[in-house]
Amino acid sequence: MSDVARMAGVSKMTVSRVLAGHSVALATRERVQHAIDELGYVADAAAGALSSGRSEFVAVLVPSLASSNFSDTVRGLAAALEPQGLQLLLGDTDYDLQREERLVRSMLRHQPRCIALTGAQHTAATRTLLRRSGIPVVEMWDLPSDPIDTAVGFSNVKAAREMVRYLTERGYRKIGFLGGASDLDRRGLERLKGYQQEIRAQGLGEPRIVRLGDSPITMSHGGPAFDALLARWPDTDAVMCVSDMSAFGAIMQCHRLGLNVPGDIAVAGFGNFEVAACTHPSITTVSVDAHGIGFRTGETLLAALAGDGVQGSRKSVKIDYTVIARESA
């Protein structure tokens, strides 16, 4: 910066002001800009953050960057925050609470202005770290009963119950559920819980549950899980899956077995992933506005920063979901 200042014949302060877009005489500004371009000067954000006492980072943690659900959420966040000059500090927890804690610790060292994480489940140490940091926190994709600060999400339990109701309205009675075996995927567990509640509430007999494989649930989940379900309960007439990925695998398995979907058996997914619309038959699913979760989170965070910039809003932003009726159920 001193070099630029010397070349433009001004003080460092003027260079700083030009960079920050503060008022500077036009002629001066042009001279400074010219010097910047000439020298290829790039300001040091770390020095700026140290001096001003605030960084331009926003920390974001999702379970899996590979899942289109969460990458949509990240895009929504970016759409809301990047125009404000904020930098996303992205992390992938891999559905691992310990890893989440490590990432939070590491990100907090960069003094982010605020932080968005996924889910309501965190280690005690994570919660302590976040509270002590004092910065605005948003938990996404769920509506925790005991939020750290703000939440932007929806009830996975209720959404799953709605899907069961959709299926029973269509006349299905012997409804199975395909989910993951791991307890780390809380949202998956909530969906399972919703399924169980609604099956019980409607008196549809014992729940037919297959839990298989690790999170994230991938396309290769559906086939084996479907086989396991039919092996145990051969008269099942509809299958509800914890995610569209699994539903897709189940439908492909039906193709292989020569089963007609939904004629012989109906299949429903969750999440409205791209594959759901493109598969033949197209997959009935619960559509969640993943991008919207990110964007609303971004807006919420911006509002908190525009205020006092500390945590404590304790708002809950509810995100809509809807059952999308397609061909498979």
Add this chain to the structure above:
Amino acid sequence: MSDVARMAGVSKMTVSRVLAGHSVALATRERVQHAIDELGYVADAAAGALSSGRSEFVAVLVPSLASSNFSDTVRGLAAALEPQGLQLLLGDTDYDLQREERLVRSMLRHQPRCIALTGAQHTAATRTLLRRSGIPVVEMWDLPSDPIDTAVGFSNVKAAREMVRYLTERGYRKIGFLGGASDLDRRGLERLKGYQQEIRAQGLGEPRIVRLGDSPITMSHGGPAFDALLARWPDTDAVMCVSDMSAFGAIMQCHRLGLNVPGDIAVAGFGNFEVAACTHPSITTVSVDAHGIGFRTGETLLAALAGDGVQGSRKSVKIDYTVIARESA
């Protein structure tokens, strides 16, 4: 840090040493650690970076975080770099060179130790910025003729030619290509080029090319593109797609049209995405080690940092690819 030092009855320097893992008497270290835990002290990375002159950031730019190909690459990078205490600074260029330039500029402000970007195509300003920064640069997913520094990738042209050879060896002669309409997806264009070269080389008549839609190519690409291909060249016996996403869409369209794959028409993809293995019929494709590209990139960067930490290695790391024969072609 002063607070911690006071509480532990030592100087700030000793606290710094404990944090950095330098040699400190055990008793002292324990007292300091206790004070750190007690106070919930989190060191300021920005101050550390400023003082030491080096950050712990690695900048990474991919065209799309949502594409499992690139998210696998990011995971590979994280696997190689996070154990070294490096923080990924992730950006999503959205296949937009201007956006890439903005992101590079913004990331360079954080003084990353090194940077990995995707592809060989960048704006002139981006190239200048990167050269002037002096930090090690890796271009991934391609083997540029004029690399900025190091490259880790493979020839998309050659890989596509290999797929055409696979198809002709299987007896297919009237082979079409489904790709995107945008010239921004350079790797897609290279694949198209490889297709054309090999069709010409084998004297298979005029190339049958459909270019439709924007990058990234999604599952909804394949159906309409497939229809366009058959409308123009009804006797086509095999379709080669720029990506598995498109191939999947094409196969679903075949299901709808009652066409047997590969009996009536063969379909091949590119990338070995998860969907390729799970679709019925499973999709013949070119498998690229996306995770390996990330991991090798990480290793390359670590080697550069362990050396002088500046750009100029000019290596080219070739990544393997193979045609995976499955049911669809």
Add this chain to the structure above:
DNA sequence: TTGAAAGCGTTACCAA
């Protein structure tokens, strides 16, 4: 509209 000085929280360096 511009400049000078102080200081942000850490680490490098040298000294004890």
Add this chain to the structure above:
DNA sequence: TTGGTAACGCTTTCAA
């Protein structure tokens, strides 16, 4: 093994 001091490159604050 530990401590004191001087940076690091910027922004804040106050003065001109």
